Each structure stands twice: as structure tokens, then as C-alpha cells.
């Protein structure tokens with residue numbers, strides 16, 4: 001088989017985005033406005049949820065979904081339960097929200113939070129659980145929602161990697177109380193950089209809109225979206241300008257019109273993007289058993305559809321080679337790789353001040369050293385997936401014989 005290039009993430013911007021970008025530029029209104037609102041409505045519709053609030057990044061989406069807990073009595077000591085393995089943004093977001101992360105190890109089979117360990121992590125300070133659907137593989141949401149209901153906790157799905165995922169027929173972001181998506185280029189619906197929070201409660205949506213704009217009091221759509229300059233009768237009603245009243249500590253993370261234009265065009269292309277990516281992912285997953293016991297990946301259960309974000313590969317104990325050797329071989333042969341992130345509390349130096357010790361999260365730490373992932377995005381096809389499998393076969397034949 002001749003050498004191919006299998007990049008991790010590319011983005012083809014649909015032609016409609018260019019038309020919409022020009023429209024926004026011609027209208028001379030390029031900050032959060034009409035297109036952002038249309039994007040929010042389109043995204044909410046896609047998931048069948050009542051509200052979506054667009055922000056500047058997926059990390060902001062996680063952080064704001066958690067920061068709203070301060071409206072309900074949370075303090076910096078309040079705890080949020082998260083898996084110890086995720087992209088570092090999950091842990092950063094808890095800290096950005098002025099809350100305390102409580103890490104729980106992951107399940108080796110699913111790469112998601114080990115639900116059998118959540119309850120022992122709950123304390124009187126726990127306010128929320130933020131499971132991550134890592135690599136689009138659904139976290140065990142029924143168990144998580146049961147635990148949350150028993151302890152009165154809010155559930156925020158970190159659905160950054162879970163566009164196109166279904167759990168018992170329900171899309172990511174529609175199962176917990178809130179869902180947080182990244183719209184970064186490597187993700188399925190992209191705005192280039194961006195994030196969006198989904199929620200069922202109108203009150204939550206209003207708090208999120210306030211939080212993304214400095215914690216402002218003003219929540220009427222006309223002011224929020226700067227779509228009009230008309231007189232607002234509410235503005236000076238209480239003796240001060242509500243546009244410059246800030247009842248909560250906020251953030252500055254609005255999405256702009258140019259990003260929303262790209263997002264709108266990607267919503268139009270959503271079905272095609274998901275179908276292509278899913279076909280790539282399934283092609284590899286269905287043919288992966290032959291690499292046992294040396295390599296493994298995730299599998300799809302009958303009640304779920306994995307969101308086709310990327311393809312994880314774990315180098316198991318039986319292998320006589322390291323993850324880094326395998327990654328180097330793939331890279332030399334044109335396949336871009338990423339690691340499978342790290343155990344945030346024990347393998348990310350930025351979290352060292354929290355005082356965790358190596359060995360506390362053995363499964364996450366194993367994945368941090370022995371996992372990688374490759375792309376299955378929509379600019380790739382079955383030929384690239386076949387090439388990747390061929391390389392694994394060749395590598396294993398050379399290294400394990």
C-alpha cells in the first residue's frame with residue numbers, strides 16, 4: 001500500500017459561510033447579533049432542547065455552565081465531580097468557574113468516569129457532576145442522573161467531543177441539566193473557535209447570557225444581541241442604567257457574527273458530516289478485534305451511537321512496544337496522532353498544587369501513558385481508514401513476532 005496522509009483535523013468551510021460572512025460585514029454589525037441568535041436556535045433545534053447559548057470557546061461553555069451554580073449558593077469550596085482523564089479544559093473550567101474539582105478515576109472499557117466510584121466522592125460540599133463523553137462515547141448517564149437526583153446535584157455534560165452522539169436515543173447535551181459543546185475546528189459543528197451551552201431551564205439560559213457578557217443585568221434579546229438601537233423603556237426604570245448594572249461576577253466570552261456564520265453553514269451540512277465521520281469510525285471499530293490483546297479501542301453498545309469525534313487506541317500490557325514507539329511509526333508513515341490526554345490531577349503539572357499523588361488514579365494514568373487517538377473527520381474516507389489498519393497490522397507483525 002503506498003504512503004498516504006491522514007491529518008488529524010481539517011476544516012472545509014461550506015460555501016454558504018462565505019456568503020453569510022459577507023452579509024455580516026456589509027451590515028456592519030459583527031459582534032454577537034442576529035446570526036449568533038440564529039445559530040443558537042438552529043443548534044437547540046438539532047438537539048431538541050429549548051435553549052442554547054453561544055460563547056467564545058468550549059472551555060467557556062464548561063465554565064459558564066458551572067459558574068451559574070453561584071446563583072444557587074455555590075462558593076469556591078463547592079465541589080464538582082469530574083473524571084480524572086479528559087482534555088485539560090474540563091479541569092481548567094471548574095477552576096475558572098471558582099469551584100473545586102473532585103476527580104474520579106475512569107473506567108478502562110469506556111474511557112469515561114467510573115460510575116461505581118462517583119457516590120463515594122460525594123460530600124456535603126458537592127454541587128455538580130460533570131461527566132465527559134470522551135471520544136464521543138456516551139458516559140453512563142442513567143446512573144449519573146440517578147446519583148444526582150438522590151443528592152440534589154446539577155449535571156453538566158461536557159459534550160465537547162460528543163456531537164452526533166446518542167444515548168438511548170437522546171443526543172449529548174439533552175440528558176443532563178446542561179450540556180457544554182466545543183465548536184473548535186476539530187469538532188463536528190465548528191465555528192472555527194467557539195462553544196455553546198444547551199439547557200432546559202429558561203432561568204439557566206438567562207443567567208448564562210448574563211455571565212457571557214460580564215454578568216450584566218440586561219437580558220432582553222434586543223440589547224443582548226445589539227440588533228437594534230431603539231429606545232428601551234426598562235433601561236433607566238430603577239434609577240440606574242441596567243445595561244451597566246452587574247449583579248454577578250461575569251466573563252467576556254461572546255461569540256461573534258463571523259463565527260456564527262460558519263456555524264450556520266455547518267448546521268446545514270451536519271447530516272453529511274456526521275454520516276461520513278461515523279462511517280470512518282465504524283469501519284475501524286468493526287475491524288479492531290484482530291489487534292487484541294496488544295491494542296484495544298472503545299466499542300459501541302446496542303443502546304448508543306458513538307459521536308464520531310476521533311478514534312482512540314490503547315497500547316495494552318501485553319504489547320512489547322510503547323505508545324510513543326507506535327505513535328512515531330504512524331507519524332513517520334503520514335498518520336497524525338494525538339495522545340489520549342492525561343490524568344489531570346497527577347499528570348498535568350498545572351494541577352500539582354491541588355496535592356494529588358501519582359498512583360491515585362491508576363486507570364487514567366495508564367491511559368495518559370499508553371493511549372493515543374487519530375482523526376476520523378469528514379475530509380477522510382475509507383481508504384485512509386484502511387491505510388491506518390494496514391499500518392497497525394504491519395507494525396504488530398514486525399514488533400510482536
Ligand SMILES: Cc1ncc(COP(=O)(O)O)c(C=O)c1O
Nearest residue numbers: 057058059087089090160182184
Ligand atoms: C472534553 C473537552 N472539554 C472541553 C474542551 C474545550 O474546548 P475548546 O478547545 O473549544 O475550549 C475540549 C476541547 O477539545 C474537550 O475535548
